Amino acid sequence: MKYVRVDYQGKPCWGVIKGEEVLTLTVPPYEGLDYDGEKLPLSQCKLLAPCDPTKIICVGENYAEHAKEMGSKPHSTPILFMKGLNTLNRPDGAVHAPEFVGRLDYEGELAVVISRKAKDVKAKDCSDYILGYTCLNDVTARDVQQQDGQWTRGKSMDGFCPIGPWVTDEVDPAALKLVTRLNGKAVQQGNTSDFITPIPQLMEFITASMTLEPGDVIATGTPMGVGPMIPGDVVEVDIEGIGVLRTQVV
Numbered sequence: 375m376k377y378v379r380v381d382y383q384g385k386p387c388w389g390v391i392k393g394e395e396v397l398t399l400t401v402p403p404y405e406g407l408d409y410d411g412e413k414l415p416l417s418q419c420k421l422l423a424p425c426d427p428t429k430i431i432c433v434g435e436n437y438a439e440h441a442k443e444m445g446s447k448p449h450s451t452p453i454l455f456m457k458g459l460n461t462l463n464r465p466d467g468a469v470h471a472p473e474f475v476g477r478l479d480y481e482g483e484l485a486v487v488i489s490r491k492a493k494d495v496k497a498k499d500c501s502d503y504i505l506g507y508t509c510l511n512d513v514t515a516r517d518v519q520q521q522d523g524q525w526t527r528g529k530s531m532d533g534f535c536p537i538g539p540w541v542t543d544e545v546d547p548a549a550l551k552l553v554t555r556l557n558g559k560a561v562q563q564g565n566t567s568d569f570i571t572p573i574p575q576l577m578e579f580i581t582a583s584m585t586l587e588p589g590d591v592i593a594t595g596t597p598m599g600v601g602p603m604i605p606g607d608v609v610e611v612d613i614e615g616i617g618v619l620r621t622q623v624v
Contacts (some may be wrong), residue, residue, distance in 0.1 A: 376508060377403040378540040379426075380419035391416060391540060402426065403541075404489045404505050404588040421465040424541045425487045427575060427590045430457040431580055432512060432529070436570050436595025443598050448507040452571045452579050457512070457593075458530040465538030468624045469513055469603075471531065478603050478623065481596035482554030482562050482611035483513035486573060487541045497574035503586070504577075506543040507550075509611040509619035510593050512537045516602070536621040537591065545615035549572050552597060555610040564597025 376391040387398035388403060397413040399407065434453035435446055463469065472479045489505035513535065519528030547566055554562035565573075571579065576592060586592075603609060603623045611619040 375403075375506075375544070376540045377412070377424060379413065379422040379424050380416075380421075381422055382414045382419050382615045386422060389414065400488035403588065404487075405532070407471055408621075409442065414428065414504055421539050423462050423464050423537050424539070425589045425591060427462070428587045429460065430459070430461065430535060430591045431572070431584075431586075432457055432593040433576060433595045434525070437564060437568055437597045438570060439598035440596055440600070443600070448570050452576060454580065455525045455529065457535050459512050460532050461513075461530055461535035463478075463533040463536040463605075463621070465536065466620050466622075467533065467536055468622050469533050469536065470624050471515060474518075475515040475531075477515070478516040479514045479516045479600050479601050480554055480556065480561070480603050480609045480611075480621075481514055482613075483510045483512055483593045484547060484550060484552060484566055484613055484616075485537060486547070486577075486592040486594065488586045488588055490588055490591040491573075492581050493584075496579050496583040497578045500574040500577035503581075504543075504573075505588075506541040507538070507547050507616060508537055508541045509613050509616055510591070511554075511594060511609060511619060511621050512593055512612050513621075514600075535593075536619055538619050539617050542616055549618070551614040553612045554599065555612065556603065557602070557608055561601055562599035564598050564599075566594070568597070569594065
């Protein structure tokens with residue numbers, strides 16, 4: 375299924391995509407598929423972020439080649455950081471950096487959306503806690519990140535986490551092609567089969583330390599090729615079997 379959150383004529387709602395229609399739900403999909411009987415034309419819906427997390431957990435340098443381009447060696451255990459909820463941004467939304475930011479980077483990623491409360495999950499059971507997968511752009515103020523020596527401010531400015539266009543459970547996340555395009559040109563090309571720490575082991579590692587709630591997001595890391603964006607640029611994160619997340623820099 376493809377789960378979506380949309381705005382139709384000023385009214386936000388959850389739904390499931392079926393063909394060119396959205397079958398609307400009374401509650402978020404991780405609370406159960408309770409259809410209300412209404413059907414909306416997808417073409418007339420404004421896509422919203424397809425989740426309402428309590429937290430956004432990000433994995434740093436989960437591709438060896440990206441770690442290398444950032445001047446690091448592959449890590450023996452995952453590096454985790456968080457983006458604030460103020461960063462959540464919709465598909466086709468705009469990203470605007472404060473004037474003091476000198477370099478604004480794209481980072482295309484596969485994201486995992488959690489379906490139910492998860493604590494001390496074993497790797498072999500991780501699929502029982504996952505609603506599905508979507509695209510994410512881990513927008514980063516790179517010069518601020520480097521200046522601060524830690525990642526919170528550079529990763530957590532308003533609107534710095536575009537996510538979508540929907541969440542799907544119709545893909546196997548173990549080997550998905552990911553392409554990030556800047557103004558139509560491919561700038562990142564990766565495959566989730568190259569993760570240093572695959573999703574099952576990430577789930578076990580994360581939930582050993584913290585409880586994940588329904589709707590929470592895990593951003594699984596970006597492949598090599600991160601680079602700068604400027605106002606007027608359009609970034610597309612395209613993941614095989616999921617779709618395309620577009621963001622405009624203003």
